[in-house]
Amino acid sequence: MCLGIPGKVIALADTVQDTAWVDVCGVKREVNIALVADGIDAASLIDSWVFVHVGFAMSRLDEQEALDTLAALRQMEEVEHDVTIFLKQ
Structure with missing residues (x-):
């Protein structure tokens, strides 16, 4: 499953x-923001929410x-073991 x-x-x-650096469920990860920063000042993304998939916003x-x-x-974590693993990474 991709999530x-x-x-x-x-x-x-x-x-x-x-x-x-993006806080994902309390874990800080370095994420590529090129797709969401196209044409804007990247600093304006600080405090914004992004949808992260395999290291890319x-x-x-x-x-x-x-x-x-x-x-x-x-x-979903209560019924899907894969979600639990993803949220805990």
Whole structure:
């Protein structure tokens, strides 16, 4: 199963262009933001929610959509072992 998850951009990364640190369920990950930063100042993404899939921010989300998605994933965690593994990484 392929699964993406909302995360909040907390800082731009210093090491690689077009990457940022994203908080995904309390875990900070370095994520490629090129797809969501196209044509805008990357710094404007800080505190924004993004949909993360395999290390890439695929789209921007508003906060309510992100929180609703996280809540749905947590409900799925009770019945789907794969979701539990993904949320705990």
